[in-house]
Amino acid sequence: MEFSEVLRRRRMVRHYTVQPLEDAVVERIVASALRAPSAGFTQGWAFLVLTEPAERQRFWEFVPARVERTPSMPDAPLVIVPMAHKKAYLERYAEPDKGWTDRDENRWPAPYWHIDTGMAALAVLLTAVDEGLGACFFGIMPEQLDGFRAEFGIPAEFAPIGAITVGYPAPGQPPARFEHRRRPLGDVVHRGFWGNRW
Ligand SMILES: Cc1cc2nc3c(=O)[nH]c(=O)nc-3n(C[C@H](O)[C@H](O)[C@H](O)COP(=O)(O)O)c2cc1C
16 A cells, blocks of 8 residues: 555544454564664563453453443454553663763653654554554553553553554444544644744
8 A cells, every 4th residue: 555545544443343363464563663763773662462352351451441442442353552661761871872871851852762652653553554454542541550560460660652453444434523623734834933834
């Protein structure tokens, strides 16, 4: 698929069929995350990948049904939880070529650990579209995180930034509700000087 088509088609898919994914497809989707850029090439991320029905069922215990998801979200055959590893960044940037040996977090113009893990998540979302699938990024609520970590043995220093479902979109997806809210270029782009609208 042309890249422009992948980008145009990408939207959050929240209704899935139970159709499983081939292992090779799962691997291509997961591996795409590792093509994302990362500050200092730190790659301070980790991914919990859940494909087995019993594993996925345990995951959905931490995503309340009424508010956070549609009834067929748990049918998605693949769940990926991208996690940011801040410590890896503090250590990488204390190396001689960077030199921030005090590991002071105030040096960071933005939390690159979250940015990079988000970039990896976007690679997953786009690769899912390229594979003819649908995907959705959604949050895991803070009050669920401790339980989620304990259930899957995730060390405290790894911070889940959310979760991604991937699968075959169910027929009759609802129309994009908020497309009319997509902000135009003139609203958000400042050309050459703040206030010079596109
Ligand atoms: C950081 C982030 C968090 C999001 N959290 C949720 C969420 O918790 N639940 C959900 O249904 N969608 C979530 N979304 C999806 C957005 O609602 C969606 O991207 C937005 O409405 C635009 O729609 P589109 O992605 O289909 O174009 C999230 C997206 C991002 C980037």
